[in-house]
Amino acid sequence: MVLEQERVIAVSAPAHAAGVRVGMRRGGALMLAPGLLLHERAPPREEEALHAVAMALLQFTPLVAEGEEATLLIDIGASLRLFGGVRALCRQVEASMRALGFSAVLSCAPTARGAWLLARGGGGRVLGMDSLVRRLDRLPCGLLPPARPYLDWLEGIGCLTLGELRGLPRPGLQRRCGAALLAMLDGAHGRSVELFEWIAAPASFRAKLELFDRVEQADALLFGAHRLLQQMTGWLCARQFAVERVSLLLEHERGRVARPPTAIELVLAEPTWRDEHLLRLLRERLAKLALEAPVIGLCLEALQVQPMAPPSESLFPEPGGSKEDRARLFELLVARLGPDNVLQAAPQADYRPEQANAWVSVQQKIRPADARAQLPPDLPSLPRPGWLMAKPIALLMRDHRPFYGSPLRIMSSGERIEAGWWSQTQTRDYFIAEGSDHAHYWLYRERISGADGLAEPRWFLHGLFA
Known part of the structure; x- marks a missing residue:
């Protein structure tokens, strides 16, 4: 029940059933229903x-x-x-x-x-x-x-x-x-023109919500976070923005036991302006979060936005196969497993096969074209195996031929790779070889020079072709 100047202005259904009516004074309402919860209008x-x-x-x-x-x-x-x-x-x-x-x-x-x-x-x-x-x-x-x-x-x-x-x-x-x-x-009745002052969305979004009680379980904060996400969705649509980074601050008690807010930050692979996906990510993050102190308030902020770009529809769309669908899946996996456990390949400008790629978090923006731009434009397009060994395997030599389960027959001309002049210098000649089972292997032979020229060169298995 809500009061204003000691009179009832709003009544709940149980209070109305007890006989409380709008306009009654506080004393009369309490006489009819002593257990009423009274709130002053704010x-x-x-x-x-x-x-x-x-x-x-x-x-x-x-x-x-x-x-x-x-x-x-x-x-x-x-x-x-x-x-x-x-x-x-x-x-x-x-x-x-x-x-x-x-x-x-x-x-x-x-x-x-x-x-x-x-x-x-x-x-x-x-x-x-x-x-x-x-x-x-x-x-x-x-x-x-x-x-x-x-x-x-x-x-x-x-x-x-x-x-x-x-x-x-x-x-x-x-x-x-x-x-x-x-x-x-x-x-x-439509006999005159109606003029209104439309509400304008602010230039940036930051919304706060005070909780009615101290919350000690993180998953109980999802309802309040959904309220703030609804507001942010409206703001994004009004400003024609899509959000890339979102921050949710969990505010704790103030005073002598005050502590800084707990921050939950969502980094999206693909910008979005809908709340369904953000709500799923927050549910995963809150389910894994252990609160160190009770929460009394929430604050949601859009940290990074960009102009909204609606996806173009293809003539024959593939359900679940769009770039946006894959990005949503990766974001959900990051929220559930952590950013250090969901990785993507990042090409590096290095001739050495084992150094030509690095594994980074899927939240990191990479541009493969930047790595390729550092390599010579006339680099020949030679075949590469689908599976690269984590560490090259030294091969035995039988009858002057490399041996891996069976003698290997060289099927291609050599491809020379020289790289790592400043550290871990490598000088190799790569070949494609075939075994008796008709499987194809990617081998390299170390180049011998100088005082070691009389030694027999060693062969290594570096990759397998599909």
């Missing part, structure tokens, strides 16, 4: 909640305006086809409200004021103007805020509905009740 918290809902609604349309009495008006005319029609859009808006932890009454109408009045009257969807007029004419006059000071006079003359109010002489009604009443009535 306008700053209401403004924060309304702003959070407005940010989340920006994912459905960039035209969001604040209405009277803690309401939000959104223009969805240009979004209906994108979201699959009015019903599908309303379902998604309701799901977003539930994720934020709020309940809402939704209404749709050709005019914003008409939808506002329908929502105040219990909700509903009206698509035609004639149907809207019939629905509005049955609503009570008390739904119009400018008409409430004059309800006794209107009731005295027998004017109880909006239809009867529209039937009164306009000049006399304007002199008696003011121009604001007629302006809202005309706007609802």
